[in-house]
Amino acid sequence: MASNKAKGILCVIGGLILHIVFGCLYLWGNIQVYVTSYLYKYDTSITLDDTSTVFILQNAFKVICVPLATFLIDFIPPWSTSLIGGVISMGGVFASTYATNLYLFIFLYPILFGIGTGFCYMIPIMCGWEYFPEWKGTVSGIILSGYGCGSFIFSFISIGIANPDEEQADYPIPGGNIFNPESPVSSRAPAMLRIICAIWCCFIIAGMFLVSRKTNPALVQPLPKTSRLHTRQDFFQNETINSHLSIPGASITVEPELSEVFKEYRVYYIWLMLIFSSSYPLYLAGSFKTFEQIDLHDDRFITLVGSLGAIANGLSRWFWATLQDFFGFKKIFALLMIFEIIVAFTFVSIHRIKILYLIWVFISFSSLGGYASTAPTLCAKIYGPISGGKTYTIIFSAYAVSPMIGWGLSKMKTKGVLEYSTLFYILGIMPIISLIMTIFLNDSTMVKNASCLNIKNEQNMRKGLLK
Secondary structure (H helix, E strand, C coil), X not given: CHHHHHHHHHHHHHHHHHHHHHHHHHHHHHHHHHHHHHHHCCCCCCCHHHHHHHHHHHHHXXXXXXXXXXXXXXXXXXXXXXXXXXXXXXXXXXXXXXXXXXXXXXXXXXXXXXXXXXXHCCHHHHHHHHHCHHHHHHHHHHHHHHHHHHHHHHHHXXXXXXXCCCCCCCEEEXXXXXXXXXXXXXXXXXXXXXXXXXXXXXXXXXXXXXXXXXXXXXXXXXXXXXXXXXXXXXXXXXXXXXXXXXXXXCEEEEECCHHHHCXXXXXXXXXXXXXXXXXXXXXXXXXXXXXXXXXXXXHHHXXXXXXXXXXXXXXXXXXXXXXXXXXXXXXXXXXXXXXXHHHHHHHHHHCCCHHHHHHHHHHHHHHHHHHHHHHHHHHXXXXXXXXXXXXXXXXXXXXXXXXXXXXXXXXXXXXXXXXHHHHHHHHHHXXXXXXXXXHCCCCCCCCEEEECCCHHHHHHHHHHHHC
């Protein structure tokens, strides 16, 4: 038991380290202006809206690939998924530093980075749930805090490499200002990415060998139909189950099959909730620097804003997920939506005041961390740690849809169809819808649990499963 607990702690630490790298998806909000300035030297038709698609594509390919490794969890060890994902993502980032064409850069950086990190995303969390089944929210919160803090750490590293002299972006192009394409800041962008990539590789190597499966986890079985439990041989003559029940203190967790999960409405209901709740903070996460830079012309301050936002994103994941263990999903998620509604509707009024801009971004990133850490725990509660983990990887696709909404609205703003205020009001309406949906959400579990000391408890086990 002590050995499993120690391994569980190491697993959570390893997951935290890995997610520091995965969370650097949000670093794009800080480095976009440097990379755009560099690429503009080779193609003067590039706009900031064009390079904003990097953030969208990272999200999209990440969520597409998140389910892959979760369905392989019973066939390959966790470290191998980290190795595969690391090679794909880091190979793409390193190769992108030699790209001078936007489309080649988009293939190498966001697409391969998204594929690689998505492949590894859920494995540390699911392994951590096996070790600490009673503290799913805390486990996912700790691991996902790394996801938020990664961009905080590397924002300062990136600005220290690319813009150590604190030059200002004053070269206007459609969508905002960049650095002069011939300036030293622009020319340092490839070196910045290479150094960051080398550090990321060290993090992946350090974290991948710490993540492991529990030695003797509770046996997980698909939820059988009641008719299948009428006879002994239908369930209790199963060799795997009988062998497991012979272990003192053994337990069986009976989870729904994915085919049953996707027949009920809640999967699609939660998916829509996440789209409506995440559209505003994900838009801000990808554009806060280019949006505000037009007014403040202070690269270091805006980098500080993004870095503190990243800290909020990271630490809030642990904070909100732990509160969820005590107060439940609905109360915590509703509170997050209330915060989000307030800041979205007031953002345009305060964005030229530095201290308020910092506070509003901090709150926005906190809500981003909140729903990102509470939603997987909700799925684990409703469907179980294994089926719930696999279900969440499908629901996770909501995070690919929501940035596209913000990007589409931003394009309309650039073309003069929308004012900034209208854009934020539209994004503010969406969490109102999510709040209403949260109130009416049924979060009861579909999981059946039974503990037994030996096979003689068969009848009680069967009764427990049939309840």
